[in-house]
Amino acid sequence: MRTLQEKFKSLFGIKKNKVESIIPTQPEKITKTTYIPISDNIYYDGRSYRVRMILNGIKYSKNFKSKKYAFDYRRELNALKTNIHS
Numbered sequence: 149m150r151t152l153q154e155k156f157k158s159l160f161g162i163k164k165n166k167v168e169s170i171i172p173t174q175p176e177k178i179t180k181t182t183y184i185p186i187s188d189n190i191y192y193d194g195r196s197y198r199v200r201m202i203l204n205g206i207k208y209s210k211n212f213k214s215k216k217y218a219f220d221y222r223r224e225l226n227a228l229k230t231n232i233h234s
Contacts, residue, residue, distance in 0.1 A: 168171065187200045188222075196212060197211065197214070197215050198212075204232060
């Protein structure tokens, strides 16, 4: 199977060293999402708020566009936690 560079070279008749300078050989870097802690169990990535919590070995993780909804969801999870332990 021919590489993209070989196909490009055969189509346009460009020497190999020029083809390599035109076509990138390494894939673009994928950046990791960085979460900034807002409060206990709530993080912000610049676009959405994430609530992450573990209750009885079950992981809960959910994203919200609004900080208010994130705090409401955390409040619900904390209520579950207190109901489980009482």
